[in-house]
Amino acid sequence: MATSDKIDIWVLTGFLGSGKTSTVNKLINSEFFAGSELSLIINEFSRVGIDADLIDPGDYRKYDLNKGSVFCVCTKTSFIKILSDIAEKQTAGSVIIESTGVADICDMDAVLNTPSLSGRFNIKGYICLVDADKYIRTAAFLKSAISQVRFSDAIVINKIDTVSDYHLDRLEDILRQVNSVAPICRTTFGSIECEFLEGITHSEIKAEASASLPVRMPAASFKASGPINRQRFMDTIKRLGNVILRLKGNVMFEDEHCFVEYVFNDQIIIPAKEAVGQGTVFSVIGWNTTVQHLREEFDMCISSSDCKC
Amino acid sequence: MNSKQRVIKAIKCQKTDRTPWVPFVGSHAGSMQGITATEYLQSEEAMVKGIQMAIDQYKPDGLPMSIDIQVEAEVLGCGLVWSDDNPPSVVTHPLAEGVELGDLKVPGADEGRIKTILNVTKTIRQNNPDIALYGIVTGPFTLGLHLLGTEIFMKMFDSPDSVKELMQFCAKVCSAMSKYFIDAGCDVVAVVDPMTSQIGPDQFSEFVTPFATEVFEGIRAQGALSSFFVCGHAQQNIGVMCDCKCDNISVDENIPLDYVRDECLKRGVSYGGNMQLTAVLLLGTEMDVQKDAVRCLDIGGDTGFILSPGCDLPFATPVSNLEAVFEVVQDEYKRQVVRTVATDEVALEELDLSNYWKKDKVVVDIITLDSEACAPCKYMVDAVEEASQEYKESVQWTEHKIKTPEALAFMKALKVSNIPTICIDGDIAFVSRIPPKNELAAAIKSRIDQKVGSDS
Numbered sequence: 001m002a003t004s005d006k007i008d009i010w011v012l013t014g015f016l017g018s019g020k021t022s023t024v025n026k027l028i029n030s031e032f033f034a035g036s037e038l039s040l041i042i043n044e045f046s047r048v049g050i051d052a053d054l055i056d057p058g059d060y061r062k063y064d065l066n067k068g069s070v071f072c073v074c075t076k077t078s079f080i081k082i083l084s085d086i087a088e089k090q091t092a093g094s095v096i097i098e099s100t101g102v103a104d105i106c107d108m109d110a111v112l113n114t115p116s117l118s119g120r121f122n123i124k125g126y127i128c129l130v131d132a133d134k135y136i137r138t139a140a141f142l143k144s145a146i147s148q149v150r151f152s153d154a155i156v157i158n159k160i161d162t163v164s165d166y167h168l169d170r171l172e173d174i175l176r177q178v179n180s181v182a183p184i185c186r187t188t189f190g191s192i193e194c195e196f197l198e199g200i201t202h203s204e205i206k207a208e209a210s211a212s213l214p215v216r217m218p219a220a221s222f223k224a225s226g227p228i229n230r231q232r233f234m235d236t237i238k239r240l241g242n243v244i245l246r247l248k249g250n251v252m253f254e255d256e257h258c259f260v261e262y263v264f265n266d267q268i269i270i271p272a273k274e275a276v277g278q279g280t281v282f283s284v285i286g287w288n289t290t291v292q293h294l295r296e297e298f299d300m301c302i303s304s305s306d307c308k309c
Numbered sequence: 310m311n312s313k314q315r316v317i318k319a320i321k322c323q324k325t326d327r328t329p330w331v332p333f334v335g336s337h338a339g340s341m342q343g344i345t346a347t348e349y350l351q352s353e354e355a356m357v358k359g360i361q362m363a364i365d366q367y368k369p370d371g372l373p374m375s376i377d378i379q380v381e382a383e384v385l386g387c388g389l390v391w392s393d394d395n396p397p398s399v400v401t402h403p404l405a406e407g408v409e410l411g412d413l414k415v416p417g418a419d420e421g422r423i424k425t426i427l428n429v430t431k432t433i434r435q436n437n438p439d440i441a442l443y444g445i446v447t448g449p450f451t452l453g454l455h456l457l458g459t460e461i462f463m464k465m466f467d468s469p470d471s472v473k474e475l476m477q478f479c480a481k482v483c484s485a486m487s488k489y490f491i492d493a494g495c496d497v498v499a500v501v502d503p504m505t506s507q508i509g510p511d512q513f514s515e516f517v518t519p520f521a522t523e524v525f526e527g528i529r530a531q532g533a534l535s536s537f538f539v540c541g542h543a544q545q546n547i548g549v550m551c552d553c554k555c556d557n558i559s560v561d562e563n564i565p566l567d568y569v570r571d572e573c574l575k576r577g578v579s580y581g582g583n584m585q586l587t588a589v590l591l592l593g594t595e596m597d598v599q600k601d602a603v604r605c606l607d608i609g610g611d612t613g614f615i616l617s618p619g620c621d622l623p624f625a626t627p628v629s630n631l632e633a634v635f636e637v638v639q640d641e642y643k644r645q646v647v648r649t650v651a652t653d654e655v656a657l658e659e660l661d662l663s664n665y666w667k668k669d670k671v672v673v674d675i676i677t678l679d680s681e682a683c684a685p686c687k688y689m690v691d692a693v694e695e696a697s698q699e700y701k702e703s704v705q706w707t708e709h710k711i712k713t714p715e716a717l718a719f720m721k722a723l724k725v726s727n728i729p730t731i732c733i734d735g736d737i738a739f740v741s742r743i744p745p746k747n748e749l750a751a752a753i754k755s756r757i758d759q760k761v762g763s764d765s
Contacts, residue, residue, distance in 0.1 A: 221469040
């Protein structure tokens, strides 16, 4: 698997809970890395050592980076130190980096061009793990969730057993619009087929591409103290159609207070069994639209003047 | 104009006599004393000593009292992991582990390491009345992340009101910390909120702006100045950060400084940054550091700009690199030299000097910026000319003005790294200082004697 005299680097990105640790365990025990000299860099952001402790024991070097993101300027020096140590101890083989959910991978190429590391490593692929259920809720607010997909060389939709096929198709369509090139696979428990890994080709990230990402997944929250006309609310949702990815919150209709959730085309409206506070509060995540558009649409259906957060 | 006045004027977008220099010395001051970051950040004595060392060696116009955006989080119940060469990291989040927001109280000035840092501030203030002191406060969004963990990003959709309640509490903590620092003698309160680089301007406006604005207005009401620090790819938020009514914005190398300049100054906000931390300050040479400093100085100029590293200095940053920054900050001549040397980015021809040296003469080369335009260079050329008078037939001297590619190539060939420099038969003899005539003459004579002696 390794490329001649350079050490291969595989970077695993994805939000907390997307299954990166399970994926790392699967990878280190897989045929793909069998017989390969291996180092792991676990970039932890939450509970101390928990991800590192959950890695299966094995014949590899493990480095814990307990501060921020490997790609944050503040952590870069520690990251470079670890890579330098690996370069000294390892002649070939691979490094698997489990990064944090907030890592911005644009800086990786620059890190490897540090004089002390130059020529020692070869990036084999950035693999982004996407939680089939939670990705949309995260990506609307967390910039790196979009950029990790955008600049990945492969996308793995994990936990596919938690959502419907329609949900998966819509999600994959969105991911494809963010990254039109990277191969996408669907899986559970972080299992990635060897053939998929073998097909991954790394593309260098252009600095200008990384400077700013278009906002394609805006989010907005709404509040209203007065009652909402149910028909107008439902018409708004219908009119927006696929523009709405998710909607969730409590809506005080003219006749009753309801919990409302909308996930792609699945709609749930449940009368609130208990008091949920006064008025209406809900959030919307859109796609290929703007915050302004979402606000204009929902402002029309919210009858109260107290209609923005 | 003293240093403190210089920083204050710069923050207020007033012209200064030169650009202020504010190195972000955090745990690096532990490295200066040969102790770990852990020892440093938990010792009042070590912090006072380290900050004073930084003041004495780096000649800053301003300095932070501590750079550790985990201090408040620790008091509020977050678990930390300590490191020998970094500030600690937050690894447990009380609000994600069953603690209710209502159970949390705004930390007092006498709690945890807050007390330590405030004591340090008072001592440094007393001993250094003319330097601007910065109090570092964790920004509301980053503090919120410490308390709740990355769950906050999903709660922004699932329960935006609860996130705003959290931000409200965090803003109260920021305001309290600001007051503690101002009362202890700080001139500037820096609200450091790196995690805002993770969200876009719409989310910033909704979840950060109202709360951060409250903090900055409070700082202003107490007669102090404020700075909003962010690191990471936060270019998209510079405008909304300015809208929070801070006096100054400080950024790291991920955002182009000219972009920040343009966005800030048109809003009447000053700005600072953004020397490269790792590639230059930690791993670069003194010349690399000076080049990067001049890059920033040429963009920032003398109005509304403060020169600083992009973030907390890496622990092991070479002291000489930081000393080199002040050389260019305070000396236009040095800046000119650096600008000129920097133009050798284009590949210089490798010179073959094998036929350059003379068997019957000592060759004295003076590498200068330009003796016709700069005083130190002229004095050095005059010194060589005068010292060589006595040995006219045995000495050939030449000035190499590095404004030309040929002279730059020559400088590189002789491995000269400072201007002006005198080389005698290819050996570096005098660097930057102008030697007295007798010393220079003696050096030339010594070389003549060696040559005559080897040839006899």
